[in-house]
Amino acid sequence: MPPLTNGQGALSPRAIPEAAVARLAVYLRVLSGMKEQGITTVSSEELSVAAGVNSAKLRKDLSYIGTYGTRGVGYEVEVLIDQIERVLGLTREQSVAVVGIGNLGHALANYGGFPGRGFPVTALFDVDPDLMGVPVGGIPVNHIDDIASVCAAKEITIGVIATPPAAAQVVCDRLVQAGVECILNFAPVVLQVPETVEVRKVDLAVELQILSFHQARRADSAPSGETAPQPRSNGRVNGSPRHSVENRPNGAVVRR
Amino acid sequence: MPPLTNGQGALSPRAIPEAAVARLAVYLRVLSGMKEQGITTVSSEELSVAAGVNSAKLRKDLSYIGTYGTRGVGYEVEVLIDQIERVLGLTREQSVAVVGIGNLGHALANYGGFPGRGFPVTALFDVDPDLMGVPVGGIPVNHIDDIASVCAAKEITIGVIATPPAAAQVVCDRLVQAGVECILNFAPVVLQVPETVEVRKVDLAVELQILSFHQARRADSAPSGETAPQPRSNGRVNGSPRHSVENRPNGAVVRR
DNA sequence: GCGACTTTGTGCCTGCGTTCACAAGCGGCT
DNA sequence: AGCCGCTTGTGAACGCAGGCACAAAGTCGC
Known part of the structure; x- marks a missing residue:
């Protein structure tokens, strides 16, 4: 990639992707919760699970705001909070x-x-x-x-x-x-x-209609009982006990 | 791309991109408004302006649900409404x-x-x-x-x-x-x-923090008066009266 | 002090979504 | 009836975002 001429001028912070900004806000909330629990250090793996994203994505998101991690250890919760707040402009109250x-x-x-x-x-x-x-x-x-x-x-x-x-x-x-x-x-x-x-x-x-769309999809692909409230065997059939969590388009997390 | 084996089986409707579904919901609302105004036919250009998107994108979105337009004319409002409602699963109430x-x-x-x-x-x-x-x-x-x-x-x-x-x-x-x-x-x-x-x-x-982020960005790139409430000349300086509207990442529209 | 282990930061690849641009198709006008 | 202009539908190119995998870098144990 050439030196990134982002049009914006020269000294612009970094050009953080919009999607990453949204996730940074989520990380911030999760980190705040961790801080309240007295957690001082967190790895990208832990934080990514808590935030419901891929750990690589998380690290890439954090890399947009700077280099605040310690290899072999992880991130300091407070540092991360401060830095994300800074980038999101939360230092001056709106x-x-x-x-x-x-x-x-x-x-x-x-x-x-x-x-x-x-x-x-x-x-x-x-x-x-x-x-x-x-x-x-x-x-x-x-x-x-x-x-x-x-x-x-x-x-x-x-x-x-x-x-x-x-x-x-x-x-x-x-x-x-x-x-x-x-x-x-x-x-x-x-x-x-x-x-x-x-x-x-x-x-x-719009949100409801999107849900409705998925509901309709489900009903189409499995045309048997419809709203039949099966007692839900719910499986929890744990095939591979590796990562117990998987990403979802919307930031929700799949519990297995 | 091979014949699109979307995992879902075979007879799955079409696999509409998530982003397109969200926009379809917006189109539906705009179309409903048009119907109430007695508009019976609409071109992709008109509809796209009203919905705040690019007209090519609109046509592609509509193409996911079928072929209901008439070349040289446009789309029939009622037909489009019915079809979008069908795809979004709005026929049976949720x-x-x-x-x-x-x-x-x-x-x-x-x-x-x-x-x-x-x-x-x-x-x-x-x-x-x-x-x-x-x-x-x-x-x-x-x-x-x-x-x-x-x-x-x-x-x-x-x-x-x-x-x-x-x-x-x-x-x-x-x-x-x-x-x-x-x-x-x-x-x-x-x-x-x-x-x-x-x-x-x-x-x-998260929404507020994203706004805050952009606000911070703005303040950084133009470090002069800050919240100085200038009386806002606000222009409405209408230079080119061609398309009065331009797309925005979020579906909002730029008035010129 | 050194080696092994852990975790970060990131280059590269892949896939999706957006946009462009144009051929195909349809209606209206002559 | 034939031509012209308008609008759709879509193939193809582009750019961005996501995910893998690994080198770099630092810590902990011995």
Whole structure:
């Protein structure tokens, strides 16, 4: 591979693949759990099992952020935590605003400290006048018309859209105008944003439909009893007792 | 590539890539919206713009489910809807159970009819005795110990885990024992399941951390004013009025 | 102090997913 | 009836991500 001219300029950190970033977040959580248990050192094998990935992949992911392992020993849990937090930008806290205080908005507002802290929800918005002032999860609800001033005052960097679909694009536009460049969208809508803005979406219906697809597949390939709730012999037929775990496309783990 | 021996047997439908399945769900939603607007025919270009993807990718995705387009014309909206629903297994309704009736559980229980229907939440579970019997979103809450019998009676095919992290694995095991083979996990935990079970996870913290990562990146590459809330000239400087839209890794769309 | 063992970091290969580009096919216009 | 233009469907190229396997490097025991 030639010296990696990643377009970005020259001194850009390293260009970490998106997929690796997502996994780093998972590693971070697992590591936090280990730290609480008093574990100070971990090998790539152990960590990979706990995170449900291949150990080679894990090592490659970690190599993107630097060289912090000790050969023959493993990684120091705290060092890894610090470094991943650094790369993910968790050193400076990001303030989160939630727009749309329905059921989901409530849930998000009460989420409070996330595991491993770092994302305080500090502003809530809605259009319903009845909600104004009433604090939800300790945070007062503001009217969406005040979004610009409130976001500026509270230095909001992440906006969460939890509105009905019809309102999502308008809300998104307002967030962008207020200077928010990171948006997490729960509304089942394809948002249009300027290219400076980063959007991630969480789409419940899509997730369920994907599950439905696999369910249908299963039903097709084994057309016998359908929902017949067999007592589940469940096998646990342990053929090869080597690695008790195997990777899954989605990061879940197969228990054998 | 040899004639594609996909292990699955022989008569398996086609082997649709996972990524394509996720997009099909999005197309379905967009198409439903179009149908409501009275649109009967759509070209791959139009649909791809609405769905925020490349038109070639859209056509390839659709080609996985069959050949339903008319060259020189486009696709018939209704036909496409029917076919995508068929492939995603939405013809037979899937009953959903939600476990963990906290804030998120409430939100999910009230989600009710999803856009394009198909996923009725018909059972709720929790450990808290105070919740028993009290209906949430019209559905009574059952104790988690009754999970097997209730799931069997209501023919639950999809289980949603909305519990605290510590309880997630136990709940998952119980769902699996009850015969549920599709699980949507909101708890920040890597679940272990038998290989017959399909798990998808929605991880709020990970999503936020990915956004944080990009935010950090941005701040690094442009180290001037930081959160300085510039009034945002925001341009909307529409230089080239050709395609007003461009693809984004995440399915969001860039407005120019 | 040295050797053997353990574990990291990574080069290379393989496979999947995305994109391009074009031939095939269909409708409408003349 | 024949031609023209539009749109689909897909073969082929490309690039990225995943996984294997091994050399490098460090520790522990003797």
